[in-house]
Amino acid sequence: MTSGNNGATTPEDDDPFGYLYADGQANGAQPPSGGGYGYPNSVNRVRAVGQRQYGQPAPGQQQTAAYGQAPQQQGAYGQSNAHYAAPETFPGGGAPTAPQQTGHGGGGGRRGPNTKGLLIGAIAVVAAVVIGIGVAMMNGNSDDKAGGGASPTPTTSQNTKPSQSPSNATSTDLPKTDAKDLQLGGGATRASDVKGAKSDGGTYVTGFNAVGSSITWTVDNIPAGGKYSVYVGYSVPGKDATATLTVNGTPSKTPVGLKNWAGAAQGDYEKGWTKTYNWVQLKKGTNTVNLSCGQGNQCDALIDQLWLVKGWVGS
Template sequence: MTAGNNGASTPEDDDPFGYLYADGQANGAQPPSGAGGYGYPGSVNRVRAVGQRQYGQQAPAAATAPYGQVPQQGAQGQASAHYAAPETFPGSAPTTHQPQPSYGGGGGGRRGPNTKGLLIGAIAVVAAVVIGIAVAMTVGDGNDDASGNEASATPTVSQSAEPSPSNSNSAASEDDLPTIDAKALALGGTAATASDVKGAKADGGVYITGFNQVGSSVTWTVNNIPKSGKYSVYVGYSVPGKDQNATLTVNGTASNTPVDLKNWANAAEGDYAKGWTQTYNYIQLNKGTNTIKVSCEQGNQCDALLDQMWLVKGWVKS
């Protein structure tokens, strides 16, 4: 730096507003003017007129200047390298505008979400749910039908082979058919009631005796049969250690199959008390009232005691 007062000693002391202070005015600070800068005489002037800077031209190498002096400008119309824009240096990236890629089909705007694909996916999900529900309902209905229509391989007996004694001849239901004791039966011929022999299951131990004469009979009038069809009629009896038989008549028609009064209890001959057992015959009954008759006819061996009769739905064994 040459001798003399060139302004502030250092650039940071170059106060552009020094003219406002007494010490700045003492050092020659001046207010700004229209043609030049402001501050101390000889201070760095970095003001550039509008439109003076040129772009797109090769800038010369920056000139160095003594500390505190303004570097020299290049050729007329060219800016100093110190103030050249970055895009003017050799090898710099082009400053032209690069068009953005288009995402649309035919227009220049950005394409929105793929609503068609989303719609197809939603329809597929709904269809899968509907199909699953339909399959579950079909399988459930099939299982219900199978369980509801399943039938037993063998018929069931609705009443015990040894019913409790009863004198009732009340109305019958399909699953609760009646039982009748000896003293409630209508007797014919020499048939009569007695209770001397032990072991009868009828109420009071009462049974039918005198059945061993042709023309003797017992008749059961059954009311309110719930449904026409197949039934089994059971007879409780005792024989004195030997097989016997009788004739069965239903609603006035004699059966070709006799009432088989065999010695199933294996009682000794003449021992009525040990000979109590039961037998059955298959019959057809009508809905409503029916008559069932057991009689001693010509050709029968009728030496037996009778104590009860009862019905079972269907043709069954017990």
């Protein structure tokens, strides 16, 4: 084709501003005037913004709106639109699927933290703790009310100096014994040359400072089973001693503390007389209380009396 009559040979050769140059004007380029621009019969066509069309709609399809204009609605609100119909409405389409919810609202999908479940779990834990405490307290009360049977492991006592007349305790009508009435074993013997013993005639047990030495007291007429405190009257020569307590054949896990509560000087038995106590469980009737020097004990002490007090003193 020839320039000036047929325009550019290809669209890309069509210079939209050819009319500004001499050679373009010579070839027939014209300023735009509502139609095409550039060379005659050029392929470009000027369209106002929003007016360019991109072909005719196919049958059954919605007509494409001009750029910047809203498409026309096909049919009334709520009626199906063939162009935007769901896939399941076409032949062979899949079954409809429920929409998935996201976020923390109601319905399906992901949910937020289960605070209600956490609260129920916390309440259950607190309830279990309260029930456990209640059971423990009930068991403690049942021990106080027990009518018979000795504890398998008698509990020992005090780390402070015993008072002369213990509060919450009484020895009225409960058994008491002196050294002269005790059953001795091992190297234990009786003597009365050290002054200060409170037993009848000033008699006390000596020779207790040897493994295997023992003192046995058979206690009769216990009115009821339960908690008692067994007192031991003794003297130490200005230093602490220990012994093993056994009740009804069951040894205590803690040794008897024969401490120098009197504050006696070294070697002074006469000034060392004092007392101590241990907690025990006794049964109704006859019980056996044994004080012995076992392995690991320091038994340098004189024993003059043993007696009982109802309940666990100081508890």
